[in-house]
Amino acid sequence: MAYEGLHFVSNEKLPHLGGNIAEGDPHTFAPNVWQYLIERFALTSVLDLGSGIGYSSHYFHKKGLKVIAVDGLYENIQHAIYPTIQMDLTKQSIHCQVDLVHCQEVVEHIEEKYIENLLQSLANGRIIVMTNALPGQSGHHHVNEQETEYWIEALKQYNCHLLHEDTHRIRRIAETEGAEFLAKTGTVFANNSRL
Numbered sequence: 030m031a032y033e034g035l036h037f038v039s040n041e042k043l044p045h046l047g048g049n050i051a052e053g054d055p056h057t058f059a060p061n062v063w064q065y066l067i068e069r070f071a072l073t074s075v076l077d078l079g080s081g082i083g084y085s086s087h088y089f090h091k092k093g094l095k096v097i098a099v100d101g102l103y104e105n106i107q108h109a110i111y112p113t114i115q116m117d118l119t120k121q122s123i124h125c126q127v128d129l130v131h132c133q134e135v136v137e138h139i140e141e142k143y144i145e146n147l148l149q150s151l152a153n154g155r156i157i158v159m160t161n162a163l164p165g166q167s168g169h170h171h172v173n174e175q176e177t178e179y180w181i182e183a184l185k186q187y188n189c190h191l192l193h194e195d196t197h198r199i200r201r202i203a204e205t206e207g208a209e210f211l212a213k214t215g216t217v218f219a220n221n222s223r224l
Contacts, residue, residue, distance in 0.1 A: 038081070038104055039169060045119060045138050046102035048169035049081035057133045059208035060088060062158075062199045062215070066129060067092060069195065070156050074127040078118075078150055079135030083111035089131075099123055122149035126223070130154030134210055136180065137162035137171045144173075144183065152187040155223040158199065160210040177214050189218040 039047035063085070066072060074095040077086040086098035087110050100106060101117040116123060118139055130151050136159065139147045151157050162174045181191050195217040203211035 038102065040102055040104065043102070043117075044170040045140070045172070046100075046117065047105065048134070048138060049102075049105065051082060051108065053082060053084040054134070055207065056209040057160075057211070058084060059203050059206055059211050061206050062202050062208060062211055063088060063131075064092075065199060065202055066156065066158060066217070067094070070128065072128040072156070075129045075131055076123065076125060076127045076150075076153055078123070078130055078132040079138075080109070080111070080113055081105055083109040083113055085131060085133070086111040086113070095127075097123075097125060097127065118146045118150060119143045120146075122146040123153060124149075125153050127153055128155050130157045130159075132157070132159040134160055134162075136160075137166075137168065137173050137175075140172050148183055148187055151184065151218075152189060152220055152222070155220055157184070157189060157216075157218040157220065158211075159216055159218075160214045161216075163214065177216060180216065184218055188221040190221060192217045192219055 036051040038049050038051050075089045077098045080086050080098035080100045083098050086096045090096045098111050098113040099116050106113050106115045162171050164174045199215050
């Protein structure tokens with residue numbers, strides 16, 4: 030996976046924040062997946078958790094959805110192309126109600142001792158789409174690389190269950206558009222408490 034010529038955003042003092050690409054990550058940009066989710070679940074609102082510079086938030090907004098973009102890194106907030114709230118998931122969870130929580134390339138950066146903040150934030154959505162880094166994958170501040178099954182079990186505590194067919198579909202769609210992370214570990218969940 031090459032990022033030649035692109036600029037990595039991070040903060041040495043807060044290594045769990047950032048790790049994104051300033052110009053937008055070509056391996057996470059997945060408009061066909063997002064359009065599928067919008068149509069399939071009649072989405073009208075999104076929490077973009079770990080929104081980085083805001084490219085996915087901007088996409089959802091242009092499609093007419095109400096979007097809450099959240100990122101922990103000050104540098105991302107300052108350069109975001111979509112208005113973004115600064116919040117660190119190691120300090121607190123987010124509380125809102127949305128149709129979709131979108132969370133790509135975030136969970137592996139959150140130490141397990143802060144996992145409840147993350148899970149509570151994910152459970153804000155009626156639908157959740159997320160990715161996870163697998164053991165041995167390595168990357169910037171990957172402190173919680175887990176098999177996908179780990180996240181499936183963790184979200185069951187919040188009454189969220191895996192949507193197998195939708196997970197299969199988004200992985201195939203992501204593969205065709207080069208969104209490698211969604212193609213490998215993208216998962217779609219329904220929150221039974223919100224249906």
